[in-house]
Amino acid sequence: MKNLEELKKIRERVKRDLELRTGKHRIKIVVCLGTCGIAAGARESMNTLIDLIAKSGRSDIIVTTSGCAGFCEQEPMIQVYVEEQEPVVYGKVDTKAAEEIFEKHILNHQIVEKYLFTKGK
Numbered sequence: 001m002k003n004l005e006e007l008k009k010i011r012e013r014v015k016r017d018l019e020l021r022t023g024k025h026r027i028k029i030v031v032c033l034g035t036c037g038i039a040a041g042a043r044e045s046m047n048t049l050i051d052l053i054a055k056s057g058r059s060d061i062i063v064t065t066s067g068c069a070g071f072c073e074q075e076p077m078i079q080v081y082v083e084e085q086e087p088v089v090y091g092k093v094d095t096k097a098a099e100e101i102f103e104k105h106i107l108n109h110q111i112v113e114k115y116l117f118t119k120g121k
Contacts, residue, residue, distance in 0.1 A: 026060040027106060030079040034068025041094055042076035048098040049078075061106060074117055080105060091117035 031037070031046040046063060053061050069077050074091030078101070081087050088111055090101055097115050104110045111119065 025062040026083050027062075028081040029061065029063045029106070030066050030081070031063060032067070032069045032075065032077040032079075033065040034075075036068055036072040037075040037077065040075035044095050045076045045078065045093050045098045048095040049102060052099065052102045056107070071117070077117065082109070085109075086120045088119050089117040090115040 029049055031042055031049070033042050033046070046065070049063055053063065066079075069075075069079075069089075071077065071091065076093045077089060077091050078093050078098070079087055079089050080101070088105065090097070090112065093101065093115060097112075101112050101115060104112050
């Protein structure tokens with residue numbers, strides 16, 4: 001750290017990152033980060049989603065993580081929770097799928113059938 005301005009920039013970046021995980025939200029995306037998910041590329045999918053949220057300028061979307069969902073063959077898996085809608089679980093969500101799900105489901109409320117694992121509770 002070289003000066004006070006650099007410290008302020010670090011503080012703002014950490015604050016934004018924390019808000020992506022715990023802030024007020026209308027949409028919550030849960031990325032399954034068990035060992036099977038990590039091995040299948042879930043961390044990259046999560047980073048893609050975080051980048052897309054930041055680029056969108058939306059402050060009502062958060063990303064959190066969970067452990068293994070128990071369906072290893074479907075990894076990487078994400079769960080999407082939108083207020084007043086049934087939860088949706090997507091499987092085989094690589095970075096390309098994450099981009100498509102973000103664009104269609106998160107931003108435009110259209111379920112992406114080709115990655116759909118389950119809908120509802």
